[in-house]
Amino acid sequence: MSAALELHRIGHAYFGQSVLNSIDLQIAPGEVVALVGPSGSGKSTLAHIAAGLVEPREGRVTPGYARHAMIFQEPRLLPWATAAQNIGFALRRAKLPRRLRPARVAEAARLAELEPQDLAKYPVELSGGMRQRVAIARALAVRPDFIFFDEPFTALDVALKRRMQDLVIAAAEEAQFAALFITHDLVEALRIAHRIAVLDLRGRGIAGLRILPGDPGARDEATTFALRQRFLTEDPLFRHIHDVDERRRP
Numbered sequence: 001m002s003a004a005l006e007l008h009r010i011g012h013a014y015f016g017q018s019v020l021n022s023i024d025l026q027i028a029p030g031e032v033v034a035l036v037g038p039s040g041s042g043k044s045t046l047a048h049i050a051a052g053l054v055e056p057r058e059g060r061v062t063p064g065y066a067r068h069a070m071i072f073q074e075p076r077l078l079p080w081a082t083a084a085q086n087i088g089f090a091l092r093r094a095k096l097p098r099r100l101r102p103a104r105v106a107e108a109a110r111l112a113e114l115e116p117q118d119l120a121k122y123p124v125e126l127s128g129g130m131r132q133r134v135a136i137a138r139a140l141a142v143r144p145d146f147i148f149f150d151e152p153f154t155a156l157d158v159a160l161k162r163r164m165q166d167l168v169i170a171a172a173e174e175a176q177f178a179a180l181f182i183t184h185d186l187v188e189a190l191r192i193a194h195r196i197a198v199l200d201l202r203g204r205g206i207a208g209l210r211i212l213p214g215d216p217g218a219r220d221e222a223t224t225f226a227l228r229q230r231f232l233t234e235d236p237l238f239r240h241i242h243d244v245d246e247r248r249r250p
């Protein structure tokens, strides 16, 4: 089976300073890969390159998916449009016939656990968590077979973050999309992914990959926390993931 996404020897630099080097990664159809790495290691840059928003200086991105969507840390909703309209605009861009759009908006809203009354509200009337649900619904509405997540829940409090992670796990199971999920939160990665890729401290390649046991939906809290313990105390791959490379800050 061909890959849903293949990154081949990706390299990038800002103002002559290398950020990423020799990044190779393959994601299979339906597979959720979490990319973790210390702050400043180049995760967001890689997500933007992988999604085709930034042209890499070196290497090749080979998308094997048919339709993709992106979910960022900020929901990026249009303030003058209701939640339903924000979701609907994605369908217009995807050129879905107008008569099919309301059912698609309703389907995506259900997957994102939005109530009908929320759909009539403007972004300013919604909490941060609800706005992120709208962004998730907007992504799911196009029925993507690949989703790029760039630290989507970093700004949310712990309880809300957990609910949103459960939502992504359930949606991935139902809609069967593959995903590259960028996060600096190891527990989040252990909850939502099939596989974890750890970016080198200085973005010089993928330092290593670990396959996680079982399906994300079937992984209980005890397993997640046992994995976290094991990785942080026994696996050298995870030694630096909580470091912050201040030298690379602008």
Ligand SMILES: Nc1ncnc2c1ncn2[C@@H]1O[C@H](COP(=O)(O)OP(=O)(O)OP(=O)(O)O)[C@@H](O)[C@H]1O
Pocket (backbone or CB within 6 Å): 014, 015, 019, 037, 038, 039, 040, 041, 042, 043, 044, 045, 046, 184, 248, 249, 250
């Ligand atoms: N547009 C840009 N112009 C110049 N330098 C940049 C730009 N974007 C990112 N950088 C620098 O490139 C490096 C990698 O940034 P990037 O945001 O990709 O890392 P990250 O791992 O996602 O970090 P974080 O976890 O803190 O979001 C950092 O040193 C950052 O300051």
